[in-house]
Amino acid sequence: MPVDPDKNLPDGGFDELAALSHPGSLLSPTGEIVASYDLEVTGAPAAGFRPLSTAPGILHANTAAFTADYAAHRKVHVVNGMGVTLGDSIIGLTAIFAIRKRYPSIDIALYRPTRAPRYVQRLYELAAPMIGTVRDLPVALDSLARDDLKIDIGNHLFWPAFAARPMIDFFLWALGMSVADIPATEKHNGWLTDLPLPPWPDDRADYVLFCPNASTPVRSIPESMRARLVERLWKRFGLPVKGFGTVDHPHYDDVTPLVPDTADFLNWVKHARHLMTSDTAALHIAAGFDVPTTAFFTTIAPDLRARDYARCHALSVALPGLQGIHASARAADLAALAHAYDALLADENRLFREDDRL
Incomplete structure (x- = not known):
């Protein structure tokens, strides 16, 4: 039987299974933003956590679709993006770079599951100078300024829209961007060409x-x-x-x-x-x-x-x-x-x- 991720909310928080499969980030009893992936990998207790999306000022497209007013903000916090796989991360960052192109002065802070595989985290290390700030979770909710733009895209594998939309369209929508406003030429991950990769041997044969x-x-x-x-x-x-x-x-x-x-x-x-x-x-x-x-x-x-x-x-x-x-x-x-x-x-x-x- 499918898990109802909100079934325990009236009693003060999730049970263990519901917390790990919740389509969004979690808020701990002590007010920290937590990635359910980190709880799952470490085996840490998950009972008593609540959806981050219930906190004031958190935008969460799976709960209510929105259009983000990036022009009106100096800083945006992207919480629990862009997943724990390499492919999802590449596409999610393509959406981030679409925002960066349109709003070059905005300060982007990206918060990541700390237990994501090392080879995935390495991609963010390479891209960080072009993104803004990349930080590990958990972080205190109160450390995110009240007037900043705060978008939760945590645990996106459990969002129904993730299985129904082209991945780039999903991430743009989850970030409050108009999919129709982003041309196909910006959806093929061209930002990868700007990464600082190791020198390639001149004498290596074609393959x-x-x-x-x-x-x-x-x-x-x-x-x-x-x-x-x-x-x-x-x-x-x-x-x-x-x-x-x-x-x-x-x-x-x-x-x-x-x-x-x-x-x-x-x-x-x-x-x-x-x-x-x-x-x-x-x-x-x-x-x-x-x-x-x-x-x-x-x-x-x-x-x-x-x-x-x-x-x-x-x-x-x-x-x-x-x-x-x-x-x-x-x-x-x-x-x-x-x-x-x-x-x-x-x-x-x-x-x-x-x-x-x-």
């Missing part, structure tokens, strides 16, 4: 990149299909195939040991001549660097992630009955996944667009 691992097995490329796809890349482009994970193919190299940091991962995507991936983080990076991409989508519609990417050849891998699920490693689901990829590979002409040639 195409293969990123087969997504956040869950049901969204990843089956291991049984990987050598076949590497062969297709080799035949199409005639270049060495670099990638992440073991693949038995004479023209493939696993470069995982050469990618110790998020900045290195960004660099490997940036310099690829073509990308093939089921990992939406790699897809979003490629779009920012204008890298031609073949992207596979299983349990989510391609338009929800790749609508604004002109150089992405988005392929839907049909999995009837599994649309919308966030994760699965069930044997039956993975067998269906392998069958769907096998059917896709039977058509030689589907993997690339005609102009996907070097």
Whole structure:
């Protein structure tokens, strides 16, 4: 049965499960803003917390849609953004940069779950000089000035709109921006080109990149299909195939040991001549660097992630009955996944667009 996240409010706060699945940030009994993700990772008690959105002055689109008057404010506090995955963070920051472009004098403070994975936090370290201030949660609610703009987008995975809108549109809406006012040219993560990445070796040979691992097995490329796809890349482009994970193919190299940091991962995507991936983080990076991409989508519609990417050849891998699920490693689901990829590979002409040639 679905959890009713507000079921315990009349009695003085959430119970444990409701607090962790609440679509928004939390307010502790001592007045601190807390990310439920941090409570979940640490196993800290969650009972007694309340929705941050019930505090005066907090804007929360999941509770009530709003239009933010950025022009009337000197500072905006974006609370609990932009999630704990690399892909969500890239898109959420694209929305932040859309605000920055229109209101260059506004001071942006972004508050993050402190327990987010290190490789995700690294992205914010790289981007921080262009954003404003990036701080870890928890913070005292009283430390946010009463007259500042305060927007909560915490725990967005549990917001119904997150599963129904293209991700960039979701984040713009959650930040009180008019989606229609932001052109597609600002929705392909071009801010990534301004990040301070490590120098790239001048003598490194050209390559195409293969990123087969997504956040869950049901969204990843089956291991049984990987050598076949590497062969297709080799035949199409005639270049060495670099990638992440073991693949038995004479023209493939696993470069995982050469990618110790998020900045290195960004660099490997940036310099690829073509990308093939089921990992939406790699897809979003490629779009920012204008890298031609073949992207596979299983349990989510391609338009929800790749609508604004002109150089992405988005392929839907049909999995009837599994649309919308966030994760699965069930044997039956993975067998269906392998069958769907096998059917896709039977058509030689589907993997690339005609102009996907070097």
